[in-house]
Amino acid sequence: MSTKERILDAALTLFAENGYDGTSVEQIANIVGIKAPSLYKHYKGKEDILNALIDSAEVRYEELFGSENKIGKLPQNREEFIKVTMEKLSFTMTDPVIRKTRMFLIQEQFRNERISEVTTRHQLDGIQRMYANILEGMMNEGIVAEDDPAMLAVELTAPVVLLIARADRQPQYRKEIMESIEKHIQHFCSVYM
């Protein structure tokens, strides 16, 4: 990894942990293993690092939820749907970069309009559009009862997003939270499938 990338990586870790204002340029440099002024050979300043991080958050959002339904082929029944969904969520929940990006965005969401928008996409639009696609496909195949797919996607994803946010906040309850998520998905399926 290049120094420039390692700076971004360190900044993401620290911003997620302590927020932008709670992180000093020196702390970032420390993790990278250089002195603070050397950092300015790679970025114009602290704000520049912040913007680069938002850029990479946008890219990651595209990778996760972007353009087409990235879940592979459509689940063919309730059990398969639950299995695939839980796997994807478990990954989202534990992958360090995704997790840090989420924590970083949530803390800085009021800082400027761009972060507000990215946060909304991360927390709402992205996942919901993805599941709206999946559910619509399953409706067409008669696996899911006919309904507004966008609406159903909200009902499915909102509790999950909130519970994942709680796991970020209180990682000591990760196991129980994972069970709550599964319980919710089971309930969702029992109502709509």
Next chain:
Amino acid sequence: MSTKERILDAALTLFAENGYDGTSVEQIANIVGIKAPSLYKHYKGKEDILNALIDSAEVRYEELFGSENKIGKLPQNREEFIKVTMEKLSFTMTDPVIRKTRMFLIQEQFRNERISEVTTRHQLDGIQRMYANILEGMMNEGIVAEDDPAMLAVELTAPVVLLIARADRQPQYRKEIMESIEKHIQHFCSVYM
């Protein structure tokens, strides 16, 4: 309002807007109309103000969701339930103190364990326990189909909480978000009532 209260009030406004680390003691003093050092006649330091704010957030949580179902008498039908719920949500969404408390907590949720817990109560446990009570009551009276009340409360409140958070982030969409909330509640009722 006493100076001590006005300091808390100013701090809440600034912490909600710029976060704890993004707010200086001088800014707080400016709003109150005193000089920064005078502030130390009322609080030991900045951290002390933070703790007092968390205290008052806990009190507010108790007032909003605490002990008993505070929604008054049980709604007797679907229309009444929607009306009462929308009123309560509209208040929660726009009341300045509640809104600022929410924004403050969300930004500082990773700062320490106490804030983590209060945030969880504010965002999850509080509202959900309240609606679990209401829904259970309505089940007993045969208005709502028999089900796990806690589960149903999650399905009802999670999308609402997420959408309110979005309204905090992007107030320019408040109207559309309010409509989304109503649409979701209608959908919820059409499924379970």
Next chain:
DNA sequence: CTAATACGCTAACGATCATTAGCCATATTA
């Protein structure tokens, strides 16, 4: 081979931060 670029370093800058010391006027209490 030489010039230029990239990237590390130290030293130092001014700005801002939270906080303390100490002074003074007013209000409260003994």
Next chain:
DNA sequence: TAATATGGCTAATGATCGTTAGCGTATTAG
């Protein structure tokens, strides 16, 4: 009425912040 407490003020402190200047070395380009 005297003593004390309250709550404002100015001045100043040391710490930390982000950032710049400028130097040296190694790599790259012409």
